[in-house]
Amino acid sequence: MKRVALLLTLGLLIGGLGLLAAGQNYGGTLRAAMQTNPPTLDPHQTTTTATQQVACHVFEPLIAFDENYEPQAVLLESWEAAEDGLSYTLVLRDGVKFHNGEPLTAEDVKASLERIIAISPVSGYYDGVGEIQVVDDLTLLVTLEKPMNLVSAMVIQVTWQAIMPKEYAESREELHIPELIGTGPYKLVEWKPDVHVKLERFEDYVSVDTPASGFVGEKIAYFDEVLLLPVKEVGSRIAGLETGEYDYAEALPIETRSTIDANSSLASHIVKPQWALVWELNQNEPPFDNVKVRQALFAALDMEFVVSTVVMNDKDFYLAHPGFRYGPWSSWYTEAGSYNYNQADPVKSQQLLEEAGYNGEDIILLSNRDYYWMYRCTLAAATSLELGGFRVKIEFSDWPSQIGKALTGEGWHINQTGWSPSEEPLRMKGSLQCGAPYAYGYCNAEMDALLDELSKPASFEERKEIFKQVQLLYYEDVPVIYFGDIFGLEATRQELQGYEAWYVAPRFWNVWK
Amino acid sequence: MLAYILRRLLALLPMWLAVSFLTFSIMYLIPGDPLVSILGPSASPEARARMLESMHLNDPFWVRYGKWLSSAAQGDMGDSIFLDRPVTQAMAERFGVTLALGVGALLFALLLGLPAGILSAIRRGRLLDTSVMTTALVGLSTPEFLLGLVLIYVFAVELRWFPVGGYVPLREDFLDGVRHLVMPCFTLGFIWAALVARMSRATMLDVMNTDYIRTARSKGLGEWTVVWKHALRVAASPITTVVGFVIILIVSGAFITEIVFSLPGMGNLIVSSVLKRDYPVVQGAMLFIATGVLLINLLIDLLYAYLDPRIKYD
Numbered sequence: 050m051k052r053v054a055l056l057l058t059l060g061l062l063i064g065g066l067g068l069l070a071a072g073q074n075y076g077g078t079l080r081a082a083m084q085t086n087p088p089t090l091d092p093h094q095t096t097t098t099a100t101q102q103v104a105c106h107v108f109e110p111l112i113a114f115d116e117n118y119e120p121q122a123v124l125l126e127s128w129e130a131a132e133d134g135l136s137y138t139l140v141l142r143d144g145v146k147f148h149n150g151e152p153l154t155a156e157d158v159k160a161s162l163e164r165i166i167a168i169s170p171v172s173g174y175y176d177g178v179g180e181i182q183v184v185d186d187l188t189l190l191v192t193l194e195k196p197m198n199l200v201s202a203m204v205i206q207v208t209w210q211a212i213m214p215k216e217y218a219e220s221r222e223e224l225h226i227p228e229l230i231g232t233g234p235y236k237l238v239e240w241k242p243d244v245h246v247k248l249e250r251f252e253d254y255v256s257v258d259t260p261a262s263g264f265v266g267e268k269i270a271y272f273d274e275v276l277l278l279p280v281k282e283v284g285s286r287i288a289g290l291e292t293g294e295y296d297y298a299e300a301l302p303i304e305t306r307s308t309i310d311a312n313s314s315l316a317s318h319i320v321k322p323q324w325a326l327v328w329e330l331n332q333n334e335p336p337f338d339n340v341k342v343r344q345a346l347f348a349a350l351d352m353e354f355v356v357s358t359v360v361m362n363d364k365d366f367y368l369a370h371p372g373f374r375y376g377p378w379s380s381w382y383t384e385a386g387s388y389n390y391n392q393a394d395p396v397k398s399q400q401l402l403e404e405a406g407y408n409g410e411d412i413i414l415l416s417n418r419d420y421y422w423m424y425r426c427t428l429a430a431a432t433s434l435e436l437g438g439f440r441v442k443i444e445f446s447d448w449p450s451q452i453g454k455a456l457t458g459e460g461w462h463i464n465q466t467g468w469s470p471s472e473e474p475l476r477m478k479g480s481l482q483c484g485a486p487y488a489y490g491y492c493n494a495e496m497d498a499l500l501d502e503l504s505k506p507a508s509f510e511e512r513k514e515i516f517k518q519v520q521l522l523y524y525e526d527v528p529v530i531y532f533g534d535i536f537g538l539e540a541t542r543q544e545l546q547g548y549e550a551w552y553v554a555p556r557f558w559n560v561w562k
Numbered sequence: 563m564l565a566y567i568l569r570r571l572l573a574l575l576p577m578w579l580a581v582s583f584l585t586f587s588i589m590y591l592i593p594g595d596p597l598v599s600i601l602g603p604s605a606s607p608e609a610r611a612r613m614l615e616s617m618h619l620n621d622p623f624w625v626r627y628g629k630w631l632s633s634a635a636q637g638d639m640g641d642s643i644f645l646d647r648p649v650t651q652a653m654a655e656r657f658g659v660t661l662a663l664g665v666g667a668l669l670f671a672l673l674l675g676l677p678a679g680i681l682s683a684i685r686r687g688r689l690l691d692t693s694v695m696t697t698a699l700v701g702l703s704t705p706e707f708l709l710g711l712v713l714i715y716v717f718a719v720e721l722r723w724f725p726v727g728g729y730v731p732l733r734e735d736f737l738d739g740v741r742h743l744v745m746p747c748f749t750l751g752f753i754w755a756a757l758v759a760r761m762s763r764a765t766m767l768d769v770m771n772t773d774y775i776r777t778a779r780s781k782g783l784g785e786w787t788v789v790w791k792h793a794l795r796v797a798a799s800p801i802t803t804v805v806g807f808v809i810i811l812i813v814s815g816a817f818i819t820e821i822v823f824s825l826p827g828m829g830n831l832i833v834s835s836v837l838k839r840d841y842p843v844v845q846g847a848m849l850f851i852a853t854g855v856l857l858i859n860l861l862i863d864l865l866y867a868y869l870d871p872r873i874k875y876d
Contacts, residue, residue, distance in 0.1 A: 086644075088600050088644050088838060089646075094601070095601050096601065097600075097601075168609070168612075169609070170601040170606060170610075171606065172606065172609070173606050223646070242644070242652075242826075243656070243826035243830050243831065243834070244729075244826045278728075278824070279824070280727065280824045281824070281830075282707075282711075282821055282822050282823075282824065284711045284714065285714065285822060285823070285824055288715065288726040289726040289727065292718060292722060292725075292726055294727075294728070419837075446593060446594075447594070447837065448598065448837075449593075449594030449595065449596075449598045449839055450592060451593075452594060452598045453593045453594030453595055454593055456610075479606075486606060486607050
């Protein structure tokens with residue numbers, strides 16, 4: 050009997066070890082060192098990255114991007130645009146549950162979309178949505194006031210489109226735990242600011258039955274618990290990773306990559322793309338209300354020099370490319386008008402300035418030291434401007450101060466900023482459309498017409514042709530300066546399996562230890 | 563003495579009002595507002611206007627100050643914009659961490675600095691004195707964040723004696739809690755130990771050269787009796803001044819230390835609140851700290867009378 054028991058035990062032990070060796074392991078806690086606290090956990094209240102990083106694990110949208118940046122269904126089973134482009138029929142997946150055990154229904158989606166339209170900081174992308182009607186438990190009919198591409202609006206930023214239960218979505222106030230209920234693979238358990246955000250596996254999660262890809266497909270929550278820990282000091286994030294206190298660390302200086310790679314316990318990951326380097330131009334006042342001056346600015350700039358300087362010439366971390374908004378990894382990428390990119394021609398710049406009647410007035414450039422990449426971009430680009438005949442005065446402040454001043458629309462000419470990735474061109478409306486808040490006075494009827502065309506339902510090929518026209522007009526009219534893209538660095542412990550860096554937020558599903 | 567204490571407390575009132583005005587208004591002098599941190603930089607003007615209205619940030623300055631002051635006087639500092647709780651609750655949750663850090667740092671500062679300064683004075687000009695003063699100079703010249711990062715590298719990463727950062731409440735696990743506090747307390751305490759050492763050495767040297775100390779020696783008293791029974795009693799008052807000053811410096815130094823070691827204390831709270839423009843938290847926390855500093859100064863003054871019988875407060 051004893052011998053049998055011993056053999057059984059040994060057998061179980063060997064079997065268990067075999068399972069461990071075979072691959073994915075359930076259980077345990079993932080400790081992720083994040084660079085900051087989220088300002089809120091309510092995904093409809095904000096566009097900040099820290100909130101999105103939590104939201105993408107807890108909530109799901111109707112549609113999201115796969116790894117090729119193609120829109121795919123998540124909570125939808127299907128969608129169909131009417132032939133006249135004035136309505137969409139959305140059919141939900143059956144059997145999806147919220148973290149409170151209740152099934153997802155069309156009423157929940159209606160309430161969530163109405164909440165987004167009512168209070169989201171980016172509700173403007175839903176301009177044109179008329180009525181949202183519930184047809185049955187799993188079907189909605191969205192009627193539009195004008196033909197618009199509803200799918201494009203929904204995928205601009207997937208985490209902003211979080212779907213939540215009707216009883217909470219009907220509130221217009223900020224939601225907190227335990228009201229923050231989603232359908233995602235993890236549920237929100239606890240938030241202690243400056244300590245952690247705690248997520249737990251949602252045992253009744255119903256995954257999409259397709260291979261994992263981007264923000265869509267199969268999502269398996271291997272960990273019992275995920276702790277997102279705000280570790281503001283980057284040295285502490287790295288040190289904690291080295292000692293094993295953290296399994297993941299975000300936003301690391303790219304200079305540390307060689308140190309990380311030299312450590313056999315760690316693995317580095319490149320987040321590509323991460324930020325686009327952008328200058329917003331104040332066209333409410335001279336001299337950038339004059340297109341010749343904007344063209345002079347473009348002519349003066351050495352884009353390759355600027356983008357490479359930001360990442361200390363590490364070729365793995367940047368790409369200076371002529372695509373406006375979209376790099377070669379994107380299906381939107383085009384080289385239309387690329388002969389204008391990276392001119393680095395100070396003589397041409399000076400000529401244009403003379404033609405424009407520029408008399409050496411100070412060009413006030415707003416920037417900050419909070420984000421090293423904005424700081425370096427400012428310094429690198431400012432040298433090109435001086436050579437091109439501009440007289441530049443840089444004003445550094447912290448990020449909220451800089452944005453506060455920029456939003457006044459006065460007392461500055463260039464605002465250093467960055468754009469996070471977005472695979473939907475409609476997101477540019479906020480910066481290119483006449484009267485848009487971040488267009489800062491830019492107004493071109495032709496651009497408006499093109500953006501309007503982009504808003505309408507059409508095939509990808511048709512929309513891409515329109516986007517090429519947008520890019521050509523961008524090079525001619527120079528509403529903003531788009532330098533190029535830089536990539537980011539994250540790192541994990543080698544024990545963390547399955548992790549792949551991608552897009553805005555780290556994905557802690559389909560990873561295990 | 564009681565009358566003196568009451569008079570001093572009354573005298574604090576105009577100072578407290580001045581501090582309250584400064585702490586309230588200084589945040590509004592900084593450009594920007596909390597909306598960038600709440601809504602993100604891409605928010606529409608309508609969303610911003612909606613939020614400004616709901617937060618009463620459009621009300622006139624004096625209206626906001628008046629409401630805040632009358633609430634603060636009753637202990638209500640308002641609600642945090644970001645933390646979804648009253649400011650007093652947010653501070654209470656973090657005060658214990660900062661208190662533990664501050665007490666630990668003060669202990670390090672006194673346990674290292676006082677003996678070092680006294681021994682330096684006694685062994686003036688010798689190797690011990692030179693070593694201590696050189697170390698003190700290095701300590702005073704070293705920024706907290708640099709010292710903290712070096713300690714993390716040596717003791718956490720290389721030696722694995724202590725954790726990289728974080729906080730474990732002492733009541734949950736006393737030993738682990740102490741482990742998490744050793745490096746931050748040492749970081750903060752070492753720098754101010756240097757100040758304590760230098761000041762206590764200077765004070766002791768002054769006292770050791772006085773006539774009554776020479777008299778005590780000529781009476782045949784042992785050196786340690788001269789130092790502990792006679793010199794220290796007189797040196798205690800000036801040293802107490804330094805200790806009071808060090809307490810205030812520890813409070814300000816805690817901000818950086820908490821960030822380096824990821825301690826969820828009041829310093830971390832205030833720094834992140836300034837960056838996000840969480841006005842109520844910054845105003846409430848600064849007023850709380852300023853009130854604490856005023857009271858510490860009063861306590862130090864009262865301590866003089868106890869330590870030095872020559873001092874009398876009427």
